[in-house]
Amino acid sequence: MNFVIEFYRLRKEDGAHATLDRISLEAPNIDAAVDVASSLYHTLTMPQVPDQVRICDWGGRELYVGPASGTEPAAL
Secondary structure (H helix, E strand, C coil), rough: CCCEEEEEEEECCCCCEEEEEEEEECCCCCCHHHHHHHHHHCCCCCCCCCCEEEEEEEECCEEEEEECCCCCEEEE
């Protein structure tokens, strides 16, 4: 399956977010994509430390949203 992983900063006051990095990925399922996102959080060099990660399918449908660190995920 093809996924898009998006790392972003979240401003809690108004819910605005700024995308820090977006990566295309092929993985067998959403669980594997979440594992890759967690690994990338620790290895990618981004301009800022992301707060959240969102994983979508190629059609833009959100499949996962949660803390970028991989702790306490909030699957959709």
